[in-house]
Amino acid sequence: MKHLIAPSVLSADFANLQRDIEMINSSAADWFHVDIMDGVFVPNISFGFPVMEALKKHAKKPLDVHLMIVNPDLYIEQFAAAGANSITVHYEACVHLNKTVQAIHKTGAKACVALNPHTPVELLIDILPVLDMVLIMSVNPGFGGQQFIPNTLLKIRRLKAMAAAVNPGLLIEVDGGVSIQNMGDLIAAGADVFVAGNAIFSAESPLEMIETMKDISAS
Numbered sequence: 001m002k003h004l005i006a007p008s009v010l011s012a013d014f015a016n017l018q019r020d021i022e023m024i025n026s027s028a029a030d031w032f033h034v035d036i037m038d039g040v041f042v043p044n045i046s047f048g049f050p051v052m053e054a055l056k057k058h059a060k061k062p063l064d065v066h067l068m069i070v071n072p073d074l075y076i077e078q079f080a081a082a083g084a085n086s087i088t089v090h091y092e093a094c095v096h097l098n099k100t101v102q103a104i105h106k107t108g109a110k111a112c113v114a115l116n117p118h119t120p121v122e123l124l125i126d127i128l129p130v131l132d133m134v135l136i137m138s139v140n141p142g143f144g145g146q147q148f149i150p151n152t153l154l155k156i157r158r159l160k161a162m163a164a165a166v167n168p169g170l171l172i173e174v175d176g177g178v179s180i181q182n183m184g185d186l187i188a189a190g191a192d193v194f195v196a197g198n199a200i201f202s203a204e205s206p207l208e209m210i211e212t213m214k215d216i217s218a219s
């Protein structure tokens, strides 16, 4: 499968949100990555339902919603109703992860689990068969524009091997510090979906950057 690009709306210009949404609509990008932060699970607050609604109104590609919040179970239905095509919860925020995944699937959305940089992929072995995607955080969650943590490559290789045995269709998403410098290695390691904020929105031409990212092959 050709890898997917999911520009992170967190890096958009919120005073010109419609313009940036239209840019992504007209680009080679595949999904919108939507970061929801509660100021408790991560030390930052991003945005909530009013922005989700604005996004849904204009976005012509699937919304990939990344919940960096405690008690995500409380909001799954509301995010699905607001237009989330995939819902990602953090392993570290879910005591009853299997139940949370069931609740996501009940809404019709794809279910994804995210791992912080210190959380081993091996902890997912018993939940892997029922997941659509795993998100590997390649920075500590909370902010865009941080530096990529190289150990991520090892985690992706280990996860890819685990998935080959129990869930070969699993998508592996990588989020944080993704750039054209590390994408070739990440593709070779087994990553399928690339979230990128700063690399796209601070580029001279975000449109061209998305196209370049889409064209990169494994190195």
Ligand code: DX5
Pocket (backbone or CB within 6 Å): 008, 010, 011, 033, 035, 066, 139, 140, 141, 142, 143, 144, 145, 146, 175, 176, 177, 178, 195, 196, 197, 198, 199
């Ligand atoms: C970080 C968020 C990311 C962030 C990525 O906590 O989950 O999605 O927007 O931004 P960059 O690509 O700038 O690291």
Ligand code: ZN
Pocket (backbone or CB within 6 Å): 008, 033, 034, 035, 066, 175, 195
């Ligand atoms: Zn994210």
